[in-house]
Amino acid sequence: MKKMIKIIGLGLWLSAVVLSNASAQQFGKPEDAIKYRKSVFFVMGTQFGQIGSMVQGKVPYDPKVAAESASVVEVMSKLPWPAFAEGTDKGETKAKGEIWMEPGKFKEAQDKLIAETAKLATAGKTGKIEDLKTAFAATAGACKNCHDSFRSK
Template identity: 55%
Template sequence: MKLATSLAIAAAACALAAPASAQSFQKPEDAIKYRKSVMTLQAAHFGPLGAMASGRAPFDAQAAARHADVLAVVAGLGSTGFIPGSDKGDTRAKPEIWSEQAKFKGYGDKLQAEAQKLAAAAKTGNLDNLKAAFGPAAATCKACHDDFRRD
């Protein structure tokens, strides 16, 4: 698990180190792959936090802090993959992403803020703090998916 977390953090750091390249994809398919990778990372780290917050998994303060730290980094990466032309192909993105960009960006900004709060809460080592921060972060993801992702 430590190796997987380390790899995820390294991948996120690489992505952050080259934001210009993330915005100049060679093909729309590359942007789709990129954002799907970001979503996969988010799910891989939200899942264990949700399991701890709901009591489906035992609370592990160190693991919660690691997962939340990764989310705090990864939360800001996905939006760069929604470039013009990437609305076609192997994607569940709705066209409203491009026609309602301000609303879409608002969700991204909110996710980043909630992910920061979640990371801070996880670092306290207190399950109740984690639960309190997890709900709003998860609700932000759900709201964006409800508005902008096809089932």
């Protein structure tokens, strides 16, 4: 049993190393990293907005579309973070310097988003708009929490 835990632990460590290497090498230039993260946020925001329109009654609730959007938001919520690499604080970006000065707090805000979007995806699958409303509000809170501290206006 102990040995198995060790092996699993090693596996996780290795995949973490491989993942972080891949992410760091993914971007040739700082501009590419900035473009990448903004594109992810743009898609995430568009899909999230679609759910918002439904829970706010601006467009009719379509459970299938809502569930798909929620799943996309969940996947997207994991992607932008490696693109906040060193040297990507300048250029066409609204990222605040606090991201690199308070990495622990920035990471917490990411983790909060990832946790809330997982609940959003689950809520999407129930097909009940009430579930979606609750999860939408909690997720929106996680977006705002980070933007207030780490994105300039």
